[in-house]
Amino acid sequence: xxxxTVIVDYKMGNINSVLKKLxxxxxxxxxxxxxxxxxxxxxxxxxxxxxxxxxxxxxISLNLKNTLDELAFVKKTHILGICLGMxxxxxxxxxxxxEGLGWIDADVNKFRISDNLKFKVPHTGWNQIYxxxxxxxxxxxxxxxxxxxxHSFHYxxxxxxxxxxxxEYEYKFVSAVEKDNIFGVQYHPxxxxxxxxxxxxxxxxx
Numbered sequence: 001x002x003x004x005t006v007i008v009d010y011k012m013g014n015i016n017s018v019l020k021k022l023x024x025x026x027x028x029x030x031x032x033x034x035x036x037x038x039x040x041x042x043x044x045x046x047x048x049x050x051x052x053x054x055x056x057x058x059x060i061s062l063n064l065k066n067t068l069d070e071l072a073f074v075k076k077t078h079i080l081g082i083c084l085g086m087x088x089x090x091x092x093x094x095x096x097x098x099e100g101l102g103w104i105d106a107d108v109n110k111f112r113i114s115d116n117l118k119f120k121v122p123h124t125g126w127n128q129i130y131x132x133x134x135x136x137x138x139x140x141x142x143x144x145x146x147x148x149x150x151h152s153f154h155y156x157x158x159x160x161x162x163x164x165x166x167x168e169y170e171y172k173f174v175s176a177v178e179k180d181n182i183f184g185v186q187y188h189p190x191x192x193x194x195x196x197x198x199x200x201x202x203x204x205x206x
Contacts, residue, residue, distance in 0.1 A: 003042035013049040021190040035067040048084030053096025086184025147187035
């Protein structure tokens with residue numbers, strides 16, 4: 001039987017589009033906010049669109065913080081965060097001035113753009129990625145591939161070894177991370193056509 005992937009439902013949107021894309025790559029997928037179901041997963045996806053502080057409040061109120069920590073550090077389950085899901089891995093976010101899960105030594109900062117006519121915030125639409133290290137998640141993804149972004153805040157990693165992709169929007173920012181069994185992408189693979197589908201397929205096969 002194929003690996004079971006659980007999409008964590010912490011009430012922050014875009015679950016259906018992720019589920020639809022996973023169905024296209026024939027993933028055996030469950031959507032749940034039940035800690036027991038989540039702990040039984042072979043793979044975890046943490047999607048999300050919305051406010052960082054509200055997301056952390058939801059995770060705590062649903063009693064998911066300890067569950068997610070156990071998956072990340074005890075069970076060493078492969079975990080993929082998408083957009084806000086990736087941002088939650090960081091130590092701290094300026095969005096709400098709150099602590100995150102603390103899995104990645106990073107901060108989430110608001111875009112500080114000087115040319116507001118050319119570079120609108122939120123950063124919305126297609127943009128290229130630069131590959132910063134070899135990764136099974138990026139297998140078959142060419143340098144400068146285009147992915148779809150929607151975000152006003154971005155990662156700043158304190159350890160360069162955790163940086164998987166960078167993207168340029170007036171200045172370079174971290175657009176994907178990888179540390180051991182933990183993977184995160186700022187862009188939306190579920191909205192990024194063939195390249196996005198390939199990343200999800202790669203994740204399922206890890």
